[in-house]
Amino acid sequence: MDSPQFTARPSSDSRAERAPLGLDFDVIIAGCGPTGAMLAAELRLHDVRVLVLEKETEPVSFVRIVGLHMRSLELLAMRGLLDRVRAHGRQRPAGGFFAAINKPVPQGLDSTHPYLLGIPQPVLVDLLEDHAIQQGAQVRRGRAVTGFEQDDEGVTVELADGEQLRSRYLVGCDGGRSTVRKVLGVGFPGEPSRTETLMGEMEVGAPQEEVIAKTAELRETHHRFWLRPFGGGVYSVVVPAAGVSDRAKPPTLEDFRQQLHAVAGTDFGVHSPRWLSRFGDATRLAERYRVGRVLLAGDAAHIHPPVGGQGLNLGVQDAFNLGWKLAAQIRGWAPESLLDTYPAERRPVAEDVLDNTRAQMELLSTEPGPRAVRRLLTELMDFDEVNRHLIEKITAISVRYDFGEGPDLLGRRLRDIDLKQGRLYDLLQRGRGLLLDRTERLTVGAWSDRVDHLTDPTAALDVPCVLLRPDGHVAWIGDDQRDLDSHLARWFGRPAD
Ligand SMILES: Cc1cc2nc3c(=O)[nH]c(=O)nc-3n(C[C@H](O)[C@H](O)[C@H](O)COP(=O)(O)OP(=O)(O)OC[C@H]3O[C@@H](n4cnc5c(N)ncnc54)[C@H](O)[C@@H]3O)c2cc1C
Numbered sequence: 001m002d003s004p005q006f007t008a009r010p011s012s013d014s015r016a017e018r019a020p021l022g023l024d025f026d027v028i029i030a031g032c033g034p035t036g037a038m039l040a041a042e043l044r045l046h047d048v049r050v051l052v053l054e055k056e057t058e059p060v061s062f063v064r065i066v067g068l069h070m071r072s073l074e075l076l077a078m079r080g081l082l083d084r085v086r087a088h089g090r091q092r093p094a095g096g097f098f099a100a101i102n103k104p105v106p107q108g109l110d111s112t113h114p115y116l117l118g119i120p121q122p123v124l125v126d127l128l129e130d131h132a133i134q135q136g137a138q139v140r141r142g143r144a145v146t147g148f149e150q151d152d153e154g155v156t157v158e159l160a161d162g163e164q165l166r167s168r169y170l171v172g173c174d175g176g177r178s179t180v181r182k183v184l185g186v187g188f189p190g191e192p193s194r195t196e197t198l199m200g201e202m203e204v205g206a207p208q209e210e211v212i213a214k215t216a217e218l219r220e221t222h223h224r225f226w227l228r229p230f231g232g233g234v235y236s237v238v239v240p241a242a243g244v245s246d247r248a249k250p251p252t253l254e255d256f257r258q259q260l261h262a263v264a265g266t267d268f269g270v271h272s273p274r275w276l277s278r279f280g281d282a283t284r285l286a287e288r289y290r291v292g293r294v295l296l297a298g299d300a301a302h303i304h305p306p307v308g309g310q311g312l313n314l315g316v317q318d319a320f321n322l323g324w325k326l327a328a329q330i331r332g333w334a335p336e337s338l339l340d341t342y343p344a345e346r347r348p349v350a351e352d353v354l355d356n357t358r359a360q361m362e363l364l365s366t367e368p369g370p371r372a373v374r375r376l377l378t379e380l381m382d383f384d385e386v387n388r389h390l391i392e393k394i395t396a397i398s399v400r401y402d403f404g405e406g407p408d409l410l411g412r413r414l415r416d417i418d419l420k421q422g423r424l425y426d427l428l429q430r431g432r433g434l435l436l437d438r439t440e441r442l443t444v445g446a447w448s449d450r451v452d453h454l455t456d457p458t459a460a461l462d463v464p465c466v467l468l469r470p471d472g473h474v475a476w477i478g479d480d481q482r483d484l485d486s487h488l489a490r491w492f493g494r495p496a497d
Pocket of ligand 1: 034035036053065121146199279299300313
């Protein structure tokens with residue numbers, strides 16, 4: 001993906017001024033990556049007092065371009081953030097991400113945002129962090145969580161400088177090496193990294209036509225190799241790290257030269273690196289996402305190779321699932337088991353992503369067996385349904401939570417639709433539940449403090465009425481008031497007195 005312009009961020013000092021530290025919090029979040037920042041903003045929608053502790057004083061300088069897929073774009077639209085984020089990114093076709101098998105995108109994908117948005121990760125994190133702060137979250141940089149203890153009433157969180165803070169809940173959004181997960185003693189089983197890859201941005205001396213032609217030729221067989229121009233002579237370079245033996249040290253330009261030679265017979269005259277990195281394909285899933293008052297989300301709960309560009313999307317979607325449930329718990333209206341639906345719903349989604357990345361890694365292998373499977377799958381993807389299925393999987397628009405027996409739409413997210421009151425996703429921006437009613441005879445009654453009611457007999461729905469959760473998933477379908485009341489109680493607790 002091309003590199004869009006990079007916006008400068010305020011220094012950590014000016015951020016600290018904007019976010020003075022209080023002492024009592026409902027939720028402390030460890031880590032201000034994309035997952036932590038999104039979760040903080042979601043909690044603030046419900047007036048939850050939230051503090052985000054980030055160990056780094058400054059944001060990462062690493063300008064890695066990440067792809068936001070359809071479901072994440074929909075979530076941003078549901079919170080009024082999409083236009084802001086889109087202004088810093090570049091739109092790409094939604095297809096071609098499954099094991100980098102390039103196929104035309106099928107017509108009529110079921111989303112109003114049927115594209116991928118490429119955006120530098122630091123820019124996205126900056127936008128999400130600013131949004132969380134604007135919503136009233138406190139973010140403190142240079143503050144690492146080193147330990148905690150939980151009791152019946154809350155969690156005492158220990159920081160590296162010895163300070164202790166108390167909150168009702170702690171959420172570990174502190175990445176793949178999560179301190180919170182380790183202190184919690186939650187296992188992280190899976191496979192260690194077997195395949196290492198170098199990735200960086202640098203200038204290339206060879207003429208662009210030559211680089212593009214050679215890259216196209218080599219990518220016929222080497223799918224973990226590319227040189228992609230960003231403009232101004234700068235390229236994104238990806239090459240297998242097989243010959244680079246010392247995994248403990250950061251890679252050097254010399255490592256890139258050596259590996260490019262090994263694969264392409266030339267180093268393309270690479271020089272003047274902007275940044276150099278290395279990543280592996282370790283695949284692990286936390287045994288539990290919740291232990292009492294401590295929860296895990298994002299990379300702290302799951303890691304997998306970056307094929308298909310799903311990790312950040314998965315973390316942001318975890319945060320979206322967890323935010324309103326944790327807020328409900330804190331506001332006192334959560335039904336008994338609501339918080340436990342977070343691991344029950346999100347762990348299987350992560351399991352599926354881990355599995356599809358395992359499959360994709362096999363399909364990127366240069367061994368004869370996997371290459372034959374890749375050729376076969378490439379043929380199968382000419383069938384529209386196969387291609388569509390894989391795109392919907394990678395982009396997470398086909399996620400269906402298990403809410404029990406019911407029509408196919410139950411448990412799925414509802415696409416954005418036009419209503420007489422405006423666009424559905426615009427109407428979900430406050431993070432409340434929504435009864436979308438074509439019958440004009442139902443009511444949300446005493447739940448009106450947490451669930452909105454919209455009547456539109458002309459709404460483009462195949463069913464009489466849907467109850468949407470704050471994350472846009474369909475919690476109930478029907479036209480019977482008593483049945484609706486029992487589902488309002490299931491998801492939104494006891495009605496207000
Ligand atoms: C090469 C590559 C390309 C990728 N491309 C994509 C892509 O296109 N699309 C996609 O969806 N994903 C992509 N990913 C994955 C994505 O980068 C991660 O999944 C994502 O960053 C996870 O977000 P997170 O907030 O859960 O964790 P992180 O981004 O790791 O953030 C964790 C934060 O916690 C902080 N922290 C750590 N420990 C502590 C502590 N003890 N106390 C306080 N703070 C702490 C860290 O400093 C960090 O800021 C890619 C990954 C790689 C390696």
